[in-house]
Amino acid sequence: MNPLFTLPDFQTLAQTVQSPTSRDVEQALAARTPDIHDLAALISPAAESFLPEMARRSARITAQRFGRTTQLYAPIYLSNFCTNRCAYCGFAANNRIARRVLSFDEAEAEAEILHSRGFQHILLVSGEAENVVGVEYLETIALRLRDKFAAVSIEVQPLSTTDYARLFAAGITAVAVYQETYDPELYQQVHLSGKKTDYHYRLETPARAAAAGMREVGIGALLGLHDWRAEGLAIGLHLAWLRKNFWSTAFTVSFPRLRPAAGAFEPLVPVSEKNLSQLIFALRIFDPDVGLYLSTREEARYRDGMLGLGPTRYSAGSCTAPGGYSNPEMTDGQQFSVGDERTVEEVTQAIIAKGFDPVSKDWDSAFQAGK
């Protein structure tokens, strides 16, 4: 039986992140080991005028912990079938888009292309349709890809601990599951139907993945749905709880920001680059060891600017439609349109130009059992 994560009332969180003063922010910036109150101060409105100082501290911590490196990865979209209706998502069951699931050979062909571009870390993504992309499907793909890549992660529907253990044995190293919003009320409003309507099952997913032995578990919220400050505090609480309960698991946080998608869902609460940066710096200062993702949802200018300031993992040359690497002309059926259209070579050059080492391999499939 896994321990259970419980979140304080979301409205309380929303109030908590409004109350800190400049003095609280100064204290948080000076704290040797910042705690959850310091995190609240750092994501509060009072911290907005401290953004350059936060960036500086975040950059220093990042350099000390991760060095002047940026890890590169690329997603492979396996399927855009989905049984959920999420108001914000291009894959939602009621959206009229071209649906497609890759055959095993097609998935391997996509992987081959990424491999030839130098990627060693890949992320398998799919819509949530267990009858299309179930655990057997993922297991087969994992077994076929494990020898080619150093690390294979998944971002698919929430699974049981048993299924995560099975995929871990097949070579999957990491799991990402985003809560989208930590507010149970809004969660019900934007998740209209499907299994995803179960807020608590999703909230408990990172713990199930960790309990199954996954090396790394990723959490996050979809920015643009709600008060990003309250979501940030919830992420911090979730992260701290996961660390206490699964001390041998590594954790990561992603910051997906809503981009234009089929279904024309406009962000409910706009989140600016400044806001996003504040959240990233705050989490880095709060947790020096956490891996932070900045995907191609964001524009090249922003991603280049953020290099070394907090994020440690960048995707590059991403395509968000199933089969998109093999058929580059095919853009219908993508989850969202990317903001950074550069090729992996261009991203690599930009990273080097800023004085950082683009790292394509930071794991080895030999760590994984079952070889």
Place this chain on the structure above:
Amino acid sequence: MLTDPLVIAGHTFHSRLFLGTGKFSSSAVMKEAIAASATEMVTVALRRVDLDNPEDDIMSALDRDRCLFLPNTSGARTAEEAIRLAHLARAASGSSWLKLEVTPDPRTLLPDPIETLKATEILVRDGFIVLPYMNADPILALRLQDAGAAAVMPLGAPIGTNQGILTVFQIEIIINQARVPVVVDAGIGAPSHAALAMELGADAVLVNTAISVAGDPVAMARAFAQAVEAGRTAFTAGMGCRSKQAHASSPVKGTLAADLGFLA
């Protein structure tokens, strides 16, 4: 009285100072020192007492209504010895609480991590409330916690040395990571050491030699009680940070800033 009581294995303690009972000049002095310290947990070496004898000096000096009696396995060199002692103690005292000490080296009395973990696993399975004495090793603390230890008791310095918290860096990591209470045990030689442990966020400290061999053990017990309370209050009040450089108390912004001109 502290407003934030400590809870270990469902038992509430109002004092965060635990006492050892060794090295006192007499049971009478020990009794007075215990009273002056206001402690609610005292540990007793099983090898020093005769639990079957109601007249036993040490045992009869303890007020078990006020203080939880925590037998310890001091002297055990292996898990097997410690487990045997633990069962004897429970049979005689009726209490399942146990301070687990496995110290194969009679000179340093440093705890054996492997035997301690092994004994913890078995004793927890046997229903004991186990508080293992351990070196200040953060991974070992987590392993003991996962094995079911009710608290962990990392050392500040080798027992009886009065050297203070030499393992401060490790202790901080343990405090940061542990789900169970952290009781800093061994090496605490002065009230200031106890205060430091509490300021770091330790849940309690265990003191013995520094009190029992003090010129006036009773006064020293009181001093430790005050230090523990002061350290705890400072911790809950939120400590300011330490720095090698001077900082103006009204800091000037911008001197340590990064360029964010790229933001849209």
